[in-house]
Amino acid sequence: MRAIVTVIGKDKIGIIAGVCSILAEHQVNILDISQTILQEYFTMIMLVDLSRCAVPFEELSRILKEWGEEQALSIRIQREDIFNAMHRI
Template identity: 45%
Template sequence: MKTVITIVGQDRVGIIAMISNILAENNVNILNINQNILNGFFNMVMIVDMGQSIISLKDLGHLLGEKGAAMGLDIKVQHEDIFKIMHRV
């Protein structure tokens, strides 16, 4: 199952490391990363494969949300189909 993770907030050291570590610990494979930083504002979209994960989509969203909030980030985790429907032009 493909999942979209969006991360937004002030840039700081350790954002990608924190997210990557959580994904690796839960056997979630990163397929694609698109990231940019503009005037200290961090924005990243990740496409991941949860086909072999040991955590549910809901629990991953909760975990990343809590860890992100501690770093001042807004992190959202959505099933690819939901993301596509919500962002259809």
């Protein structure tokens, strides 16, 4: 299963490193990353592969969200299907 991770918040050092290490720790493979700074806001979008993920989806989502809150970032993970359904025919 593939999913999209989005990270939005004020820019600072170590955001990518932090998110990537959580993903690596849970056997989540990163397929693609794009990152920009929009009006001082750090916006990162990752396409990830969860086929070897060691924890249930809800658990991974909670871990990312909680780490994000500690760093004052909004982090979410959603299955890729929802974006495909909405934007592709």
